[in-house]
Amino acid sequence: MEQIKVGVVGLGAIGERLIQGFTANENTTVVAVVDTDINRASQMAEKLGGINWYENHLDLINKEKLDLVYVAVPPKYHHKITVDVIEKGINVLCEKPLANSVVEAKHMLDKAEEAGIIHAMNFPLNYSASANMFEKLFKSGYIGKLRRIELNMKFPQWPRAWQQNEWVAGREQGGFVLEVGVHFIQLTQRIFGSILHQHTKLELPEDPTKCETGIIATLQLSDGTPLIINGISQIAGEERIEYVAYGSEGTLSLVNWARLEGGKLGEEIQPLETEIDETQNLISNLVDAIAGKESKLYDFKAGYDAQVILEKVRNESE
Numbered sequence: 247m248e249q250i251k252v253g254v255v256g257l258g259a260i261g262e263r264l265i266q267g268f269t270a271n272e273n274t275t276v277v278a279v280v281d282t283d284i285n286r287a288s289q290m291a292e293k294l295g296g297i298n299w300y301e302n303h304l305d306l307i308n309k310e311k312l313d314l315v316y317v318a319v320p321p322k323y324h325h326k327i328t329v330d331v332i333e334k335g336i337n338v339l340c341e342k343p344l345a346n347s348v349v350e351a352k353h354m355l356d357k358a359e360e361a362g363i364i365h366a367m368n369f370p371l372n373y374s375a376s377a378n379m380f381e382k383l384f385k386s387g388y389i390g391k392l393r394r395i396e397l398n399m400k401f402p403q404w405p406r407a408w409q410q411n412e413w414v415a416g417r418e419q420g421g422f423v424l425e426v427g428v429h430f431i432q433l434t435q436r437i438f439g440s441i442l443h444q445h446t447k448l449e450l451p452e453d454p455t456k457c458e459t460g461i462i463a464t465l466q467l468s469d470g471t472p473l474i475i476n477g478i479s480q481i482a483g484e485e486r487i488e489y490v491a492y493g494s495e496g497t498l499s500l501v502n503w504a505r506l507e508g509g510k511l512g513e514e515i516q517p518l519e520t521e522i523d524e525t526q527n528l529i530s531n532l533v534d535a536i537a538g539k540e541s542k543l544y545d546f547k548a549g550y551d552a553q554v555i556l557e558k559v560r561n562e563s564e
């Protein structure tokens with residue numbers, strides 16, 4: 247199979263992580279990189295064997311022959327860069343959240359659909375063995391009838407040590423509701439269907455440029471099942487992100503992204519086995535999609551649907 251030529255825009259923590267994935271996949275090659283930080287761009291280009299690097303994404307899409315562009319810049323730049331890529335007719339993988347507003351997200355979805363390109367989101371929980379087993383067990387009746395879903399997020403420090411960036415700490419395009427919450431909003435929509443937002447109470451610092459330090463939000467599934475989002479940062483103790491489904495016959499939880507736990511009524515909560523399928527990752531599915539084969543991608547529609555709820559959740563209710 248011919249190599250899929252990838253251009254990467256944004257070489258921060260996550261951009262680097264996916265570059266490793268593209269390098270590890272025998273069908274993809276990163277042929278050029280872009281970052282407004284030219285030291286980062288030139289160093290990464292060097293590390294990848296002296297490939298081309300640019301300071302501006304327009305140079306990338308105008309000068310390189312590409313099959314895919316991966317957009318891994320902070321959220322408020324997703325829209326501009328992604329739309330430019332789509333207008334060039336190039337397939338695009340965009341980081342979450344899709345955009346920095348619902349209006350931008352809708353525009354990106356419409357443009358991608360009109361252009362007929364492959365458009366995908368990086369929502370890694372979709373390829374996680376634990377999250378997939380969570381869904382499988384739920385659908386096989388492990389917890390009986392669903393009574394309530396909770397997302398509990400506790401961060402001793404936000405931004406976390408590995409993501410010390412101004413924007414992650416800011417209200418405009420950061421905060422843990424946006425950075426972490428959106429993964430679980432999308433997962434909920436995937437497993438349980440549409441969500442309705444009811445109410446959000448935020449704890450906000452006095453500095454209007456800084457992101458939330460607390461949230462209590464209530465939402466519901468289409469059948470009225472409650473979904474509660476409870477988050478707090480700058481606290482004592484350890485980081486814990488827990489996504490729990492309570493049912494009439496038991497409980498299932500995803501703890502700290504990858505740990506699946508559960509128990510039936512009257513039992514203790516135990517770690518549960520998952521089934522790892524190494525071939526099922528985002529990049530192998532992108533390769534299949536670009537080769538015209540059947541694939542499992544979460545596209546801009548999934549990104550848009552999650553954005554609609556995200557924007558309601560991260561804004562204080564009237």
Ligand SMILES: NC(=O)c1ccc[n+]([C@@H]2O[C@H](COP(=O)([O-])OP(=O)(O)OC[C@H]3O[C@@H](n4cnc5c(N)ncnc54)[C@H](O)[C@@H]3O)[C@@H](O)[C@H]2O)c1
Binds near residue numbers: 255257283302
């Ligand atoms: N899918 C996931 O699990 C996951 C995890 C963390 C972050 N993210 C998302 O990935 C994106 C990047 O996050 P990060 O933590 O790597 O951020 P980061 O700040 O570490 O890196 C972003 C990089 O983009 C560069 N950049 C900024 N504006 C640019 C522009 N206009 N053109 C080119 N380069 C530009 C910056 O110089 C920086 O090197 C965000 O959207 C974030 O929400 C996703």
